Amino acid sequence: MDLDDLTPAELRVWQAFPRGESVDFRAADDEDVADDGDWGLERTVRATVLRAVLLNGPQEDGETSALKLSGARITGLLNLQYGTVEHAVRLSHCFFEHAPLLHGSRLRQLNLSNSVLPGLVAATLRMEGVLRLTDCRVRGPVRLGGAQIAGALFMDRAEITPPDTAEPALQLNHVNIGDDLWAPGLRAHGEVRLNGASVAGSVNLNDARLSNPGDIVLDAQTLSVESNFYMRFLVTFGWIGLRGARVAGRLDLSCACLSNPGGAALRASDCSIGELWLRKGPPMEGTLTLRRAQIDELFLEPEVVPDEVQFNGLVYTSLTPQEPAERRLPMLERDREGYVPHSYETLTAAYLRIGDDHAARLVQLAQQRRRRATLSWDGRLWGHIQDATTGYGLRPLRAALWLLFAVIALLVIAWLSTRAVLSGISNAGLGPGDAPPLVAAIVSIGTVSGVLIGGILTGLAKFVRARGQNESDVIRARGQADSDLIRAQAEMKRAEADVIRARMGLTLAGPTSTDPGAAVNPPAISQNGDEAAGLAAPNQPTGDAAGA
Structure with missing residues (x-):
């Protein structure tokens, strides 16, 4: 390039390049780059001059060449398509008239911090170091699809506001980043595309504000993050797609505000996540979809869950915080x-x-x-x-109470029925020997059942009282319950013997004298209905039978 064709500003840049010196045209450090109306030729550099400097610039032995320019108005198209730049490039606080064309180029390091651009075309870019777009204001789409960045990508506090949303605002699909994607405070109007991207470090979208109402606002399907994905205090208008994504560390949506009324707020189907944090934020406006997701630790507060969810196939190892079932069940409903x-x-x-x-x-x-x-x-x-x-078998105490009630009801019915039968026999002037064998058996069975149930309940009460004591007391209570049970069984044996004797007495009942005029006086039945006393000794002779 002929040096005579350079303006004083361009000549200054040309001469500073071989030694890597900085050229700063700013009047103040806090100068607003967007207000470029007063910038004249003294701060204007043609893009063709910058291209010549980067591809065929002067060199000096023993010096490291670098382009370091600040506060310049860059006119024309900076075209480095498929070019190779071996030097570090810093074009900070600059105003670009046209979107830089870096498609397929290979650069060592690029810094566009605090600059204003109408867009950026850098698909399939190869960056050996760091790409920095900190505090940039981009008025068109940023195309970085398929880029290979060995270092980190910095987009903190960047603003991307294309004139329409027909094209994604930020295109990072299939990008490969060897370090972090650092974009806290990012502002994007339109879709942010991260599908198929691979990040060796962390992704930071804390305090970001993404807007694409009614449509997808963050497309991160099949995204792979080897560390953490931070989205704390994220505000979105539109839905987030994480289908098939893999986050080895934590996916943190603490204090996030996700809004997409009438549609999905977060779709994370078929994804694999180490930890998913959904906490300390307002309820999502839209559907939360976690179908077939694999999550090691799910930190989910019930207050964050929206009115509609999709959890079919969701698998998680642990669920925190520890909430009672009454607060978790409404989520499933x-x-x-x-x-x-x-x-x-x-x-x-x-x-x-x-x-x-x-x-x-x-x-x-x-x-x-x-x-x-x-x-x-x-x-x-x-x-x-x-x-x-x-309770579908899950409330055993309720079943025991129903069983106890049924047994008591049956015993009461049997007792009342037997009492009525024996009262009728007594009123008819008959003795217990005239009672049917079935009645005697019912009386004996009722007695035995009462003794047995009483022994069981007594032992159970003692065992329950002993639960609050130490182990020795529990063992002693169990022994006492066993002894009560043994005594109840002994009572049952004795009652069975009484039944047998009663049946034998019924067989031997009747006159034993040969005198046809003799009669046997039946033993009196007590007025209180104690028929068992009359049946206790059926073989004792009375009247003439004793004399015989």
Whole structure:
């Protein structure tokens, strides 16, 4: 390039390049780059001059060449397409009239911090170091699809506002970043595309604000992050797609505000995540989809869960914070697919892993009740009966109480019936020998059952009282319960013997004298209905039988 054709500003840049010296045209450090109306020729550099400097610039022995320019107005198109630049490039606080064309180029390091650009075309870029777009204001799309960046990509506090959203605002699809993608405070109007990208470090979108209402705002399908993905205090208008993504560390959506009314707010189906944090934020406006996701630790606060979810196939090892089942179950009832057995089983397993058997039983009971609503009328009726009696087998105490009530009711009915029969016999002037054998057997069985049940309940009461004592007391209480049971069994044996004797007495009853006029006076039946006393000694002779 002929030096005579250079302006004073361009000549200054040309001469500073061989030694890597900085050229700063700014009037003040806090100068607003967007206000370029007053910048004249003294701050104007043609893009063709910068291209010549970078590709065929002067060299000096023993010096490291570098382009370091600040506060310049760059006119024309900076075209480095498929070119190779062996020097570091810093074009900070500059105003570009046209979007730089870096498609397929190879650079060592590029810094465009605090610059204003109408766009950036850098697909399939090869960067040996760091690409820095910190505090940039880009008024068109940023195309970095398929770029290979060995270092980090910095886009903190960058603003990307294309005139329309027909094209994604930030295109990082299939990009390969060897370090971090650092973009806290990013502002983007339109889709941010990260599908198929691979990041060896972390992704930081804390305090970012992404807007694409009614459409996808962050497309990170099949994204691979080897460390953490931070989206704390993220604000989105549109839905986030993480289908098939893999995050080895934490996906942190703490204090995030996700809004897409009438559609999905977060779709993370078929993804693999180390930790998913959804906490300390307002409820999502839209559907939360975690179908078939594999999550090691799910930190999910019930307050964050929206009115509609999709959890079918979701698998997680642990669920925090530890909340009672009453606060977790409403989440499952909001599933868009209705009754999803897998969701209840996964929640039950999570409670069992932390030893909360009571919560696990509550979840199982809720699952059966939810399933009951899907059955036919007869299945629902039988389900209501099971629920009322035994709690689907999950409420054993309720079943024991029903059994105890049934036994007591049967005993009362048997006692009342026997009392009525024996009262009728007594009123008819008959003796206990005239009572049917069945009545005697019922009386004996009632006595035996009462003794047996009393012994069991007494032992059970002693055992329950002993639960609060030490182990020796528990063992002593169990021994006492066993002894009570043995005594009850002995009483049962004696009662059975009484039944046998009663039956023998019934067989031998009747006149024993040969005198046809003789009669045997029946033993008196006590007025209080103690028929068992009359049956206690049926073989004792009375009247003339004793004389015989």
